[in-house]
Amino acid sequence: MFVAELKSDVLKGIVNIISTLIDEVKFTITSEGMTLKAVDAAHVAMIEMNLTKGAFESFSAEDTEIGLDLEKVKGVLKLAGSGETIRMEQDDATGKLVFKVGNITRRMSLIDTTGMNDPKVPQLNLTATITVPIEELQKGIRAVESISDHITLKAGPEFFELSCEGDTDSVSLRLDPSSAKISTDSDVCSMFPPDYLANIIKAIPSGTQVDIELDNDYPMKLVFALADGAAKVDYLLAPRIESE
Amino acid sequence: MFVAELKSDVLKGIVNIISTLIDEVKFTITSEGMTLKAVDAAHVAMIEMNLTKGAFESFSAEDTEIGLDLEKVKGVLKLAGSGETIRMEQDDATGKLVFKVGNITRRMSLIDTTGMNDPKVPQLNLTATITVPIEELQKGIRAVESISDHITLKAGPEFFELSCEGDTDSVSLRLDPSSAKISTDSDVCSMFPPDYLANIIKAIPSGTQVDIELDNDYPMKLVFALADGAAKVDYLLAPRIESE
Amino acid sequence: MFVAELKSDVLKGIVNIISTLIDEVKFTITSEGMTLKAVDAAHVAMIEMNLTKGAFESFSAEDTEIGLDLEKVKGVLKLAGSGETIRMEQDDATGKLVFKVGNITRRMSLIDTTGMNDPKVPQLNLTATITVPIEELQKGIRAVESISDHITLKAGPEFFELSCEGDTDSVSLRLDPSSAKISTDSDVCSMFPPDYLANIIKAIPSGTQVDIELDNDYPMKLVFALADGAAKVDYLLAPRIESE
Numbered sequence: 001m002f003v004a005e006l007k008s009d010v011l012k013g014i015v016n017i018i019s020t021l022i023d024e025v026k027f028t029i030t031s032e033g034m035t036l037k038a039v040d041a042a043h044v045a046m047i048e049m050n051l052t053k054g055a056f057e058s059f060s061a062e063d064t065e066i067g068l069d070l071e072k073v074k075g076v077l078k079l080a081g082s083g084e085t086i087r088m089e090q091d092d093a094t095g096k097l098v099f100k101v102g103n104i105t106r107r108m109s110l111i112d113t114t115g116m117n118d119p120k121v122p123q124l125n126l127t128a129t130i131t132v133p134i135e136e137l138q139k140g141i142r143a144v145e146s147i148s149d150h151i152t153l154k155a156g157p158e159f160f161e162l163s164c165e166g167d168t169d170s171v172s173l174r175l176d177p178s179s180a181k182i183s184t185d186s187d188v189c190s191m192f193p194p195d196y197l198a199n200i201i202k203a204i205p206s207g208t209q210v211d212i213e214l215d216n217d218y219p220m221k222l223v224f225a226l227a228d229g230a231a232k233v234d235y236l237l238a239p240r241i242e243s244e
Numbered sequence: 245m246f247v248a249e250l251k252s253d254v255l256k257g258i259v260n261i262i263s264t265l266i267d268e269v270k271f272t273i274t275s276e277g278m279t280l281k282a283v284d285a286a287h288v289a290m291i292e293m294n295l296t297k298g299a300f301e302s303f304s305a306e307d308t309e310i311g312l313d314l315e316k317v318k319g320v321l322k323l324a325g326s327g328e329t330i331r332m333e334q335d336d337a338t339g340k341l342v343f344k345v346g347n348i349t350r351r352m353s354l355i356d357t358t359g360m361n362d363p364k365v366p367q368l369n370l371t372a373t374i375t376v377p378i379e380e381l382q383k384g385i386r387a388v389e390s391i392s393d394h395i396t397l398k399a400g401p402e403f404f405e406l407s408c409e410g411d412t413d414s415v416s417l418r419l420d421p422s423s424a425k426i427s428t429d430s431d432v433c434s435m436f437p438p439d440y441l442a443n444i445i446k447a448i449p450s451g452t453q454v455d456i457e458l459d460n461d462y463p464m465k466l467v468f469a470l471a472d473g474a475a476k477v478d479y480l481l482a483p484r485i486e487s488e
Numbered sequence: 489m490f491v492a493e494l495k496s497d498v499l500k501g502i503v504n505i506i507s508t509l510i511d512e513v514k515f516t517i518t519s520e521g522m523t524l525k526a527v528d529a530a531h532v533a534m535i536e537m538n539l540t541k542g543a544f545e546s547f548s549a550e551d552t553e554i555g556l557d558l559e560k561v562k563g564v565l566k567l568a569g570s571g572e573t574i575r576m577e578q579d580d581a582t583g584k585l586v587f588k589v590g591n592i593t594r595r596m597s598l599i600d601t602t603g604m605n606d607p608k609v610p611q612l613n614l615t616a617t618i619t620v621p622i623e624e625l626q627k628g629i630r631a632v633e634s635i636s637d638h639i640t641l642k643a644g645p646e647f648f649e650l651s652c653e654g655d656t657d658s659v660s661l662r663l664d665p666s667s668a669k670i671s672t673d674s675d676v677c678s679m680f681p682p683d684y685l686a687n688i689i690k691a692i693p694s695g696t697q698v699d700i701e702l703d704n705d706y707p708m709k710l711v712f713a714l715a716d717g718a719a720k721v722d723y724l725l726a727p728r729i730e731s732e
Binding site for chain 2: 624627628630631634656657658659660661662663667
């Protein structure tokens with residue numbers, strides 16, 4: 001059993017984040033909320049998402065799983081204006097998920113979740129944490145797109161830098177403690193694939209504060225909240241390590 | 245002889261409606277206004293349009309016919325801002341139609357209307373009439389586009405429903421007497437091709453009230469007005485009948 | 489040595505104008521400002537541009553030349569909001585030009601200017617001068633695009649006309665002394681290639697007053713200012729002469 005209502009903007013934020021990695025998703029539902037663990041096909045990035053009941057306008061559920069085609073859910077989102085409420089209800093008889101938006105009813109077949117196993121999320125203990133408004137990272141990502149080689153993230157006690165070095169040209173975004181909260185004792189530096197980083201950074205809604213956790217030639221973690229803190233997201237991205 | 249001035253928005257509304265069916269159109273002009281009857285190449289839908297003098301800022305004409313290429317008229321509409329007046333004058337010497345928009349003069353060759361016969365418009369006496377704001381139908385059409393099979397329209401004394409059933413998914417817009425004026429004694433139901441219905445519903449300007457006339461496995465009629473009632477449109481659409 | 493700051497809108501206006509003709513540009517820099525002379529590959533049009541120090545927020549330079557790839561500069565412009573300041577500094581050690589926009593640093597390799605000779609700008613003494621708001625010309629250009637043959641510019645003591653004659657259709661923009669300042673004793677008329685004229689007219693920012701200098705079957709000149717008069721542009725366009 002699963003019946004819930006939520007604002008279209010909250011559902012849209014969630015779907016935009018997840019669909020940077022996968023097209024089909026399994027949500028694990030309990031009486032307290034929904035969780036999701038997903039890894040992309042190339043095993044380069046991983047998302048862990050927790051939605052508490054507080055992310056919803058109303059929420060009532062027993063333990064269940066639902067498998068969703070995100071393209072279909074995006075179709076439902078196009079029917080809802082900003083601020084409009086979307087109702088979801090699992091129809092136990094037909095096994096479908098029924099969306100209601102205003103006068104519209106959309107019955108959606110679910111994806112079989114048999115064999116969709118949750119990935120094991122590694123526990124990381126990363127040296128540096130940098131807290132920035134997502135808008136700064138979005139500017140940096142737009143800047144590096146003209147060069148589009150791997151992206152280097154560096155941090156030290158007094159700086160954070162996102163940079164990209166091409167054959168003849170280079171570009172960098174450099175923040176100091178006046179524009180980012182930086183917490184590290186030593187310098188750290190790792191490189192990452194630009195497409196993954198660009199996709200997730202662009203998908204995070206403006207107004208969001210993001211924690212970047214970073215180390216030396218090691219995965220990075222983006223930690224942020226959606227829905228006024230009721231939805232928490234951890235995004236892990238594997239580094240690109242240069243062979244010498 | 246034909247000289248008329250009208251607001252660009254009125255001309256745009258008219259052209260958008262007609263061009264859902266045809267590219268070239270013959271207007272029949274009298275001293276009282278303009279009329280048009282047109283059927284699409286596949287003979288699936290038909291438009292009958294009456295523009296009284298009241299749809300124009302000024303209107304002066306003797307009996308004549310003008311044949312227009314709608315793509316060219318759309319080009320003229322791009323030159324006019326919203327609320328700007330467009331002047332049309334038939335040049336008897338050259339047989340061209342002269343458009344004036346501000347300081348711009350556009351001389352357009354006309355299409356030969358010989359052989360462009362008016363289709364015979366069938367008289368239909370349909371059981372149910374539903375009056376709705378076009379915005380509701382536009383939401384419904386956006387909703388069914390993801391499924392895109394035939395569209396079913398149903399009505400009964402207490403409801404109107406636009407729905408679409410795919411192999412695994414379905415979607416419906418359901419209105420009750422609180423959001424639509426419904427007038428029928430019995431239940432009626434017909435199916436229609438989604439592309440025709442989508443095109444005409446999207447072309448009707450927002451703010452328009454539409455009468456849907458409906459029966460069982462029978463053509464439907466959309467009746468609506470443009471230009472504050474000075475232009476009246478009947479749109480007929482043939483049903484899609486399932487063989488069993 | 490070259491260090492300068494300017495508003496992104498000023499740099500954008502300059503780049504938009506130049507890139508109607510060429511992709512790579514050589515600026516000649518002195519302590520007083522920057523100049524540019526460029527001709528397109530087909531030798532149909534020519535631009536002469538003078539930017540005094542007043543076009544910049546700050547400007548400090550010794551005599552030098554810089555060769556820029558305009559596509560890369562457009563990439564920098566995308567990083568700057570309207571009203572934001574862009575800093576440019578030549579790095580003598582690496583020979584690169586360093587752009588700074590907010591927290592972003594973009595190091596750009598320069599184009600070798602050896603062999604990029606300035607074209608010789610002909611001195612023209614044209615009979616008619618017409619001063620118009622660029623918006624009028626932009627409307628006229630949009631109007632002729634549906635016909636897209638050569639464009640005829642005509643002027644006499646009491647009128648200015650931009651027109652285009654197709655096989656069956658024609659369009660014209662006609663201004664009188666109430667909407668354009670016209671200065672000529674006799675009638676003049678020349679024809680021009682529509683694509684060049686459309687590109688430059690669309691690139692000039694709205695709010696600009698343009699002087700059109702015109703004669704009989706002779707090049708035309710567009711003279712206008714950017715950056716509140718601190719940047720002056722002469723654009724010369726060769727006529728298209730009909731053989732009889």
